[in-house]
Amino acid sequence: DIQMTQSPSSLSASVGDRVTITCQASHDIGYYLNWFQQKPGKAPKRLIYGASNLETGVPSRFSGSVSGTHFTFTISSLQPEDIATYYCQHYDSLPITFGQGTRLEIK
Amino acid sequence: QVQLVESGGGVVQPGRSLRLSCAASGFTFSSYVLHWVRQAPGKGLEWVAIIWYDGSNEYYGDSVKGRFTISRDNSKDTLYLQMNSLRAEDTAVYFCARAGTRSAPLHGMDVWGQGTTVSVSS
Numbered sequence: 753d754i755q756m757t758q759s760p761s762s763l764s765a766s767v768g769d770r771v772t773i774t775c776q777a778s779h780d781i782g783y784y785l786n787w788f789q790q791k792p793g794k795a796p797k798r799l800i801y802g803a804s805n806l807e808t809g810v811p812s813r814f815s816g817s818v819s820g821t822h823f824t825f826t827i828s829s830l831q832p833e834d835i836a837t838y839y840c841q842h843y844d845s846l847p848i849t850f851g852q853g854t855r856l857e858i859k
Numbered sequence: 860q861v862q863l864v865e866s867g868g869g870v871v872q873p874g875r876s877l878r879l880s881c882a883a884s885g886f887t888f889s890s891y892v893l894h895w896v897r898q899a900p901g902k903g904l905e906w907v908a909i910i911w912y913d914g915s916n917e918y919y920g921d922s923v924k925g926r927f928t929i930s931r932d933n934s935k936d937t938l939y940l941q942m943n944s945l946r947a948e949d950t951a952v953y954f955c956a957r958a959g960t961r962s963a964p965l966h967g968m969d970v971w972g973q974g975t976t977v978s979v980s981s
Contacts, residue, residue, distance in 0.1 A: 786968055788904075795954055795971035796904065807969070839904055843965040846918050848894070850904040 754779050758840055758851025764859045771827040773854045775840035780821055784844040787816055787825045790853075791836045800825065832858060861885035861970050863955050868975030871945055881938040881955030881972055889913070889933040892958035894968065895940050897951035907953070908940065912961055922948075945979045952976050 755778040765771050775785070787800035798807050800816040803823060813828045827834055835858055840851040867879040881893070895907040908929040910917045917929050928941040938955050952974040959966035 784965070788968075790904075795973055796968075797971075798969050801966070801969070841904070841968065843968070846909065846965070847920055848906040848909070848965065850906065853903045 753847055754781060754842055754844060754849055756840055756842055756849050756851040758854060760854060761852060762855040762857070764857045765830050766859045767830055767832060769830045771830050771834075771856065773825045773838055773840075775823040775825075775851045777821040777823070777842060777844075779844075781842045781844035783818060784842055785816075785818070785823050786841045786843065787814075788839045788841065789834075789836045790839065796839065830856075830858075861957075863957065863970055863972035865953065865955055865972040865975035868953065868977045870978045870980060872981050873946060873979055875945055876941070876943045877945065877977060879940040879942070879953055879975055879977070881940075883936045883938070883957075886957070886970075888931075888936040890960050892960070892964040892967070893929075893931065893938045894956045894958055895929060895938075896954045896956055896971075897949075898954070898974075899948070899951045902951075905951075909958065909965075910938070911964060942977070945977075947979050950977060950979050 757776040783803040785803045788796035789799050790796040799810050799814050803818040804816045815826045817824045838854045862884045864882045871877050894909050897905050897907050908919045910929045926944045930939045954974045955972045956968045957970040
């Protein structure tokens with residue numbers, strides 16, 4: 753099975769800060785990675801697919817990139833409405849696996 | 860609009876069974892692969908099962924293999940999850956999610972339902 757190691761598990765930042773979350777895949781998964789945002793009591797919302805493609809309607813302050821098996825999710829300027837938990841998820845093969853999640857808080 | 864709506868959750872005793880449903884609308888249901896994903900209280904997301912667009916293939920996570928069965932009725936645009944021999948550790952919110960189509964079955968997870976809560980307790 754492919755393991756996704758996500759870090760950090762939690763993060764506190766100020767409005768306007770640049771925020772970075774990473775996921776390391778245990779095997780080569782190419783570009784087959786999604787990033788999700790989940791707010792309390794809600795379903796996950798896909799923000800990024802194919803490692804770097806922004807979902808329609810998602811603000812451009814969100815972005816994703818990849819270098820080998822190392823994936824990065826960035827919020828260029830943190831906004832109060834970005835407070836949520838973020839997950840990476842690979843879809844290279846079964847079983848699909850998610851990262852452990854990153855809880856983002858406002859400082 | 861494109862929508863998935865889960866139902867069937869509730870409180871059930873350990874060892875009993877429960878069937879969840881996920882009703883789809885706004886897209887061609889029979890063209891899409893579908894997942895069940897769950898989230899235990901305060902925990903992360905766990906993939907549960909997947910079924911091919913035509914029901915020809917199904918796969919399960921290790922924690923539910925042999926106890927849960929995913930199925931679909933394309934004539935009713937509905938996905939199901941039959942959960943047998945339930946355990947306390949199956950307590951979670953269960954989400955259905957749309958995956959890809961025939962050409963890219965594992966892609967997607969672009970549409971999710973709101974979730975239905977299953978609580979396994981004596």
